[in-house]
Amino acid sequence: MNEPSFIVTRPGERHEYRYDPGQPSRHLFVHFTFEGAETEAPPLRLLQRGGPPIIRSGDELLANLMKQLMLVAYLHPGNFRRRAGLLLLTLLEELDSLAEDSPADRPEEAIPPQIAKALDYIDKHLGAPLTVDELAASVGWTHEHLSRSFVRFTGRSPRETIVHRKIERACQLLLHEERSVKEIAYSLGYSDENYFYRVFKQVKGITAVEYRRKYFNPWYSELHPIGEGDTPYPQNRILFNAAMLNDKQDKQGL
Incomplete structure (x- = not known):
């Protein structure tokens, strides 16, 4: 997956x-079940056997639902079961809608190692x-060949990819x-902050200031610090309802 x-x-x-050792990635895992019968x-x-194994989506709403689910589990364990359950059902409904609206998966060409x-x-x-x-020089290709290959395998030109990845990092930092915002723009190689403002709005549809005001949550300070090439997610944790686990163990005679 790219x-x-x-x-x-x-x-x-x-x-x-x-996992490709040469391609850094970050993952969130949510293991869940439903009480009682599968019905x-x-x-x-x-959720049905034979359902879609992969749903491709960079939708920020869905990513934030996953992130919020983890934050509730970490910061509010007292009412985790109810709140996390509602968040999970919302996420599943949205993913199911995406799966229904998307065409059937087609075999894809393997991305060349130079693109990765x-x-x-x-x-x-x-x-x-x-x-x-x-x-292009970093992968040993010409400017033209790199541009054609990027469009073919990623759907974007190299320049568009650079811009989008810079703006995605800017969103994380915001x-x-x-x-x-000015300091963040400079940290991402933009010497002209006004140009950064224009690019950000072109990509996200709102200004950087509006983005921070709309999506900022003070609890995000609890997340794992951002590193080069990293996406900020909580550190690995196993979360479960201890009362439910003990009850299950008693029934099984464990």
């Missing part, structure tokens, strides 16, 4: 994950005024740091 995605694995389905589960195609390397190079140099020529 884009944000949701992976769904239902009970009884065999699954295996292989109590909502009638979503997503170029994407990694972009993520590691977001603070620099990166050019397409520099990016929500997880207290630096001013």
Whole structure:
């Protein structure tokens, strides 16, 4: 996968994950079940045996639902079961709608290692005024060949990819740091803050100031610090309802 995605694995389905050591990634896992019979589960195609295994989506709403679910579990364990359950059902409904609206998965061409390397190079140099020529040189391709390949395998030109990844990092910094918009713009290689403002609004549809005002949550300070090439998610935790677990153990004679 070369884009944000949701992976769904239902009970009884065999699954295996292989991670590319040369392509940094971040993952959130939510393991859940429904009390009682399986018939109590909502009638979503997503939850049925043989349902879609992968739903590709970079929708910020869905990512924030996952993030909020983790925050509730971490910061509000007292009413985690009710709140997290509602958040999870909302997320499942939205994902199921995406699966229904999307065309059937088609076999995709494997992304060339040069493209993967170029994407990694972009993520590691977001603070620099990166050019397409520099990016092409980093993978040993010409400017023209890199541009054609990027459009073919990512749907965006190298320049558009650089801009979008810089703006995505800016969004993270706006929500997880207290630096001013001007300072964030400079940290991402923009020497002209007004140009950064225009680019941000062009990509996100709202200004950077409006984005921070609309989405900022002080609890995000609890998340794992942002590093180069990282997406800020909570540190690994296993969360469960201890009362339910003890009750199940008693019934099983454990």
